[in-house]
Amino acid sequence: MTSDHRLAPIAPGRLPLIGHAPAMLRDRLAFLQHLRTHGPIVRIALGTKSVTVVNSPELIHQMLTARSNAFTKGLLFEKLKLFGNDALPVADGPGHLTRRRLMQPAFHREQVTGYVRTMRDTAASAIGAWREGDELDLKTEMQLIAQNIVMSTAFSTTPRPRAAHTILTSVDTLFNAALRRALLPVPLLDRIPTRYNRRLARASSTLHHVVDGIITDHRARPDDYNDVVSLLLDARDETGAPLPDDDIMSEVTGLLAAGSETAAVVMAWLFHELSRHPHLEARLHTEVDTVLAGGELTADHLPQLTFTRALVQETLRLYSPGWLVTRQTTETVRLGDYTLPAGTDVVWSPYTLHRDPGLYPDPLRFDPDRWLPNRRQPPKNAFIPFGAGKRQCIGDAFAWTEMTVVTALIASRWHLRPAPGTRPVPVGAITVHPSALRMNPEARRADGAREAA
Template identity: 65%
Template structure:
């Protein structure tokens, strides 16, 4: 078998250690490295800092690990480091505590409940979109993060921060995520306890997040009859003994939801508008669909089912710019395919690399929303995992999909975003970020003309 650059060929029947350390690769290098590793078989080993880590490349084995063998694994190294948000929060909780917390929070994420959030989502993003200055370049990722953060806070917490506090929250989330990834890629616990500038910055960011959320909780406690949202649900929830949740656990839960909600969907939306800026025909199709369906009306939940092309744009962006790194750790000795993993084995897999596998997707590096058209052959269900699968699948998947469609359609109804000259490349951070994405908003006078004609 030919070796990818910098990686020795594998020996059949064995699981050798690849010599290239993932920690040594930069943000873009990490993505390329994970794609190259895929060529060496269903399961291989790599070096992550001082650790040997097993990489699962085969989507069938990934699916098995996340479903039928889910109880044999914890969430692993990256999620352990994400306990900066709080050790008991749903995204990082394990075992029975995770199951109880997921059951508690699930009602807030039922599809019927999410449909009721659509008007709130639209109202949350409208001030940001209305503030754009036609002809003045935007940092698109930051704008999408601010909008996604506003959606989460409005829909789930009944709170709307002013722009300056919103920036503080956003910067704190970025800092905590960056710190968690750095600690996962160079897992030397002793370094985390040193009073370094980086560690102090991470603690300050975590503290700022918790302070912002504590204010939301205090407002809900002071006016309990005013609110009906996920904060209210957590404040009134009781465990098996009838006791309410400790304040620190409620705080951690809301901080984690805020962080996840303002990061992942925002990055997907940034990439989506980047691709539209490179593909005028796709942008035209989106505008035509949105204009036809809305016909000058405000976007509501009833419109979303009539926007299939908008949905395919979101789905294709989720495919092409999926998370690049997910971790697990074997709780006990377990067989995965032909490989036996001993207890304590650190495992990683890359949705980004799976989604770009030419054996699973035709022309995988091409942005092609119509690959998801129902008349075209679809990839195996194991080959698409932007939200994971199984009992640890992201609880907010339907919320995120709805939010992405709402923001895409709302922006498209008013603006077109034109690319600013310069290269934009994917970077492996906590998710797959654009390196630097600036675009120029231009008001859609054609949409205004059509709206006037429809009245």
């Protein structure tokens, strides 16, 4: 993304307008990174909209914490209501707090620790099917693993391979539609029965059918389940009434969608970086072999996997899945030297924040050691892959645990090598995913030597 317009002088209280940004649809990540050179807050014209971009970590923190009541979740999250109007990830206002309090018990750290065995067994089933000589589409493999993990832990079900692929394709279709509608907001086109909109309707119907089946089975056999769906079915409001069926459907669908994307792309990027840095892969293998000592991975092992976690953290920094987060002001808001009127569309980018050379030395270098205790840590509020404040992702502990478990499990069994010609570049879709990442698995022994599969 580029702009031919010069930055206008910044008068106190006024925001610079960096012309139109048609290239945002071609090179979104580069354009947002370029905007950081223009100051803490700037404006761009996106189609017919004027959008305010917040770059400063201090002002982002204000927006997400002290001033959060003055913002709704904004345009992108409005379009994500394709997954359900009132699901926690897109809910606003008092309903968000109510729903978050309802869902929180399923995501307490102690509860997440209890999911480790299911995470391990679900991932082990997938990677146990790999064979030397296979060529894996690693992003899709990781998405399927992540999707099955959230379904097995939260819904007590794991779909068959063909059904899992169908679910994943439907989720991807809806995510792509949400992003497209946010960047090219033409409401009339959303209602025309084009081929694209018909495909979108089929994807939505597929997810609705899957989730309806899960809920129906839980209702038919309530004593057989103790999971997130059970929690939603048992919930009562202040009058003692159960949650409406549409609300339950929205929550389950939203959780399924969120669980199939963020952790998956991080793990795909992590193994790409390990293939580029054999010395880091060797350190990971040494740690995993030492900690597990040939046994099955358990929750007790996680605190000892310090380098594994550092690898996850550095991947979250360099390839932060959230490249575009939206907000909209509900009242006049003062951020730093600037006043944002009510109705202002605001965006910020974890991806560009985490690659800012003013915050991270040599920011494009993959360096997991930057997170070790003896190294100077980045400034406060400079690392927020899951957001901050009352809207911080409810599933952050779940994602940290899942990524650590899956990384260690794969490292205990496989080397992953890039297929010939594979040169992935970051693409700003609903998350930052690799353009193409095909890898070949090579079996390994605990001593690091290769063996026949």
